[in-house]
Amino acid sequence: MPELPEVETTRRGIEPWLQQQRIEQIVIRQPHLRWPVEDAIQTLTGQTIKAVTRRAKYILVETAAGTAIWHLGMSGSLRLVEPGSEPGKHDHIDWVMANGKVLRYHDPRRFGALLYVPPGQFSSHLAHLGPEPLSEAFTAEYLYQQSRGKKQAVKTFVMDGSVVVGVGNIYANESLFSAGIRPQTPAGKISLARYERLVTEIKTVLDRSITQGGTTLRDFVGGDGKPGYFAQQLLVYGRGGEACKDCATTLKEIRLGQRSTVYCPRCQR
Structure with missing residues (x-):
């Protein structure tokens, strides 16, 4: 499964294309992932992305209306594709961006997740985590x-x-x-x-x-x-x-x- 370096590589790969971009549309083709994708994720439609960060193996996409949390699970990946690119069997979610790019989530095993956290709240999935291994706190x-x-x-x-x-x-x-x-x-x-x-x-x-x-x-x-x-x-x-x-x-x-x-x-x- 993707480990921290793979997740960080993904974050660095998608960040330049998402930072300060507006989410035009969120297309959910398969909501039944590790945890069901909630309708509340559509709250981010029309929002501008303020930051793309990482905590452990989670990628956090922050907006004024809340934060999306991606987890790649066992076989998931996030890729940037061109608009009009035909989705495959395991391409479950698309984010259509204002710059014309599409962030596509691919996951054959469906062990990954897309979670929504309202503004000012903290995800239970991030609670009780130890320090980041590349931080000064890890000594x-x-x-x-x-x-x-x-x-x-x-x-x-x-x-x-x-x-x-x-x-x-x-x-x-x-x-x-x-x-x-x-x-x-x-x-x-x-x-x-x-x-x-x-x-x-x-x-x-x-x-x-x-x-x-x-x-x-x-x-x-x-x-x-x-x-x-x-x-x-x-x-x-x-x-x-x-x-x-x-x-x-x-x-x-x-x-x-x-x-x-x-x-x-x-x-x-």
């Missing part, structure tokens, strides 16, 4: 304090959105490898010094992936219609049973929190 000291007494594996710990948002399965695997930490190590057993390394690697891996346009897996496509390229540089994710690129040891694959987890038994301690 080794913060992660160290949050982990004290935790017996859960460090990989599932950093994937917990109430601890830090947006560190999904791909990037947790990659960051732990780069930091030299075994994913099954109890979070409470890791020292501050090792969290310093892990926080640095999480920020580095995510930033590099965003710069390169996100990771293309299955059917993700960025907002500009171009795929991401970070998948070409994955060191451990999806490589169980292959040789470690650093030491040639065979990478091990296990399950943690029902998610595939790959690590090097020699490089990660």
Whole structure:
């Protein structure tokens, strides 16, 4: 599914075409997504978009009449298409913009969502979220304090959105490898010094992936219609049973929190 870098790539791709543009029409072809699309979303018709931001894996489109929240789910994507472009089977929602562009939501599995939040209100979907991983609030000291007494594996710990948002399965695997930490190590057993390394690697891996346009897996496509390229540089994710690129040891694959987890038994301690 699209993770934080893919969502941020999409946001950056669509923002220049939406910022300060008026929404002329909202066409809902399929309202039955992860949560039903409410009629209230039509409140945004005729409104000018003030900002396109991101919180965790949600894209927020702000107007004076309220905020639309997009979630891409397992297979969703937002793309800019030309007016008159014929929608496909899984093209469920169109926003027709005053500049002639159409923001189209495509989602074969329909696990994504389009939510409406009235002015001055806060979405429950954004409550209890941890800090953004690329923000100054996400530090080794913060992660160290949050982990004290935790017996859960460090990989599932950093994937917990109430601890830090947006560190999904791909990037947790990659960051732990780069930091030299075994994913099954109890979070409470890791020292501050090792969290310093892990926080640095999480920020580095995510930033590099965003710069390169996100990771293309299955059917993700960025907002500009171009795929991401970070998948070409994955060191451990999806490589169980292959040789470690650093030491040639065979990478091990296990399950943690029902998610595939790959690590090097020699490089990660």
